Amino acid sequence: MNQEVRTRFAPSPTGGLHLGGVRTALFSYLFAKKHKGSFVLRVEDTDQNRYVEGAEQYIIDCLAWCGISPDEGPHKPGEYAPYRQSERKLMYKQYALQLVESGHAYYAFDTSEELEKMREELKSEKNPSPQYDASHRMHMKNSLSLLKEETDKLLQENTPYVIRIKMPQNEIISFNDMIRGEIKNEADLVDDKVLLKADGMPTYHLAVVVDDYLMKITHAFRGEEWLPSAPVHIKLWEYLGWKESMPQWAHLPLILKPDGNGKLSKRDGDRLGFPVFAMDWHDPKTGDTTKGFKELGFLPEAFINLLALLGWHSGEEKELFTKEELIAAFSMERVHKGGAKFDFDKAKWFNHEWIKKLSDEDCAALVKPILTTKGLKIEDDSFLIKAVHLVKERCVLLNDFYEQSIYLFESPFTFDLEAIQAKWTDEKKLFFIDWINILESLSVWQFSDIETSFKNLATEKNIKPGELQLPFRIMLVGAKHGIGVFHIADMIGKEDTVNRMKKVLGML
RNA sequence: GCCGCGUUGGUCAAUCGGUUAAGACGCCUCCCUUUCACGGAGGAAUGACGAGUUCGACUCUCGUACGUGGUACCA
Structure with missing residues (x-):
């Protein structure tokens, strides 16, 4: 079967785009492009309570900045439009009903209070989180426990209901993960997940299966946190009669916080002083802005490079990869199973190299x-x-250019005079006075002439050139840092050089 | 609690049964530079634990520990 490879990135528009999200998108993109396939953006906005204004456009902008723009998406509709799940609402219901009809799903009328009551009553030390599963579903209010007439009546009366999957019993559900190999789960341990919510929206579980099928996704990448619900999705593919078309799954390892353990969160970034989002995120609800890699001065080339190396390794010593090189070198066999701690120092090193x-x-x-x-x-x-x-x-960061080059554009305001005074002598002062005269007489202002005249005069006066360079630097820069002093003089010109020298000489 | 997944230096990691267990970041020392960087040369630092399979195990199997994810009408 030589079908086109199609991968997708399916975020929910609930806020800033996390590092881990970008990496999932990146791996999906790299895999698709490696196989000359398509990369699709699908917006999973099925939870209307969590919808955040502007988040969708923000995600699109982040991907564009990273250079991993989708071939299809809400902003760029292709033949499988729409790409926003809220706009596909009606499609899901028909599949949910199809499942009810085939006996693989059922209506459930339990209110959230009743569910809570069930959990509360069944809760024990041995079982702190009771599930809505085969052992309890007959005690709940659903089309399995109720008589058909009762169910029909409730439906006719427009009683709110959800549709739940009926998980099988005594069955081992197994599938092959591209990264982890065979994964097995006992069906009895998985609960009857809600497929269609009372508001008519699908849950992730139904939507991901229906959309991956309809959008002809061949390889589905997602975070490791989805592994436990994979058996539900496997059964759905089977029950819907689509098993032959099921994509290959790849559950990516998590990106962990640098200190301690656990998933890297936005809070960790705030706490440890580095960004977690790709770009600045302005939360319309709180009005807060969270810093992003882009605004901190990262290059997108460096950003995707460092992300790619977090959980994937080419096997060679090379660490710097362009996007094209990543596409060429990428392979799922070399994706790790274990999570990787995020190291901001290494991230900065990547950026420095790219600059x-x-x-x-x-x-x-x-x-x-x-x-x-x-x-x-x-x-x-x-x-x-x-x-x-x-x-x-x-x-190291683009923003560093300001302090590293400001003295080439403006005269300094403060001077580290102590650095000069520590070893200051009248001879040195005379040197600078004489040198100013020489500089002013130069007809051509260029690096080599400036340096030569400096060294010649120093030799003539029998002062080590090195002893004079630091004072000269302070005069031009104001402090003990910066590029070679003669380069600075060359750059700022004769007039500015002489003025800065005279100004400091007057302060000594 | 139960289930899943994972575990090579401080961090990212190579190794796909036989190596002195690479390399990079960070750290330390030295050189270069009388600034700060860059660059160069060195250094410290690693297979969670216990069995088993094998002539031989970081590599395979099992167990233990630890970590982590899940256990919602959130994704």
Whole structure:
């Protein structure tokens, strides 16, 4: 069977897009592209209580930023539209009813109070979470326990109901996971999950099966947290008569918090000072903004690169991959089973490497808006490109370019005079006075002439050039950091160089 | 509680029965640079535990421990 590979990313639009979500999307994308297939975005908005305004567009924006845009989705309808589950509401009901008719599902009329009462009464130390399953369903109010006339009457009276799957008894449900191999579950241990809610919306369980079938999904990737409900989905595929078309499942390992154990949450990011969302998320309900990798100064190339290496490994020593290289190298056999702790230091290392790989021109284009919003005036793009070239290797995040290059654009306001005064002498002062005269007489202002005149004069005055470089640096930068001093002088020009020198000389 | 999944240095990880158990991040030392980085050279640091299979086990099997996920009319 040479059918086209189709994978999907199916998030629910309830808030910011988590690292783990992006990685699931990334792996689905890489797998699809590796096999020349399609990657679909399906919005799982079946819980109307959790719907958050703007979250869907935000997800689309995040994927676009990462460079893993879906081939089909609500924003780009293909032949399986609509891609929003709320808009497919009516389709699900017919399948739920089909299941009732074939005896694999049933109506349940229990109110939430009754369910709660059942759980409360059955709860014991040995069984802290009683389930709605074969052992109890005949004691509940449903079309299995009720007479047919009673059920019909309730339905005619428009009594609210849900449709639940009737899980089989004495059966081992097994399936093959692409990452974990054969997974077995005892059907008796799985409860009769709700398929169709009282509001007519499907639950995830029904919707994921129906949509994966209708959208011809061939490989379904999702987080490990779905493993326990997989048997329900397997039975659904079977009961609906679609078993031959069931996608291959892959349950991805979790991304864990760096300290301790457990799933990485937004709270961990806040606590430990790093983002968890791909891009800034503005919560319309609380008005809060949560920082994203993009706004912190990450490159999308670095972001997907680091995510790909969290749970997957090529087997070779190479760690830096472009998206195309990831597509070429990706394989499910090399995806890990165990969860990976997120390491922000390593994440920053990836970004640093990617910044160094970026061309000066491309880098400058990304840096320009950052510098201008922080108040720097950039009149000349070629100057910016030169500046970027000079400071690039010391910037880990795009935002670092501001403090690493500000002295190329503006004169410093504060000076670390102590650093000069510690070893200051009259001879050194005379040196700078004489050197200013020489610099002012230079007809051409260029790196090599500046450096040569500096060294020649130092030799002439019998002072070690190194002893003079630190004071010179403080005059130009204000502090003990930055690129080579003669490069700075070259960049800021004769007038500015001399002015900065005179200003500090006057302070000593 | 029950069920599922997992477990190689601090972290990411290679190894698909035989190696001195790679490499990267981070950390430490030194060199380069009289700034800060980059770069270079070194260093410390790993198979949860117990059985079994085998000539031989990090690799296979079982058990234990630990961790984690699930146990909703949320996904």
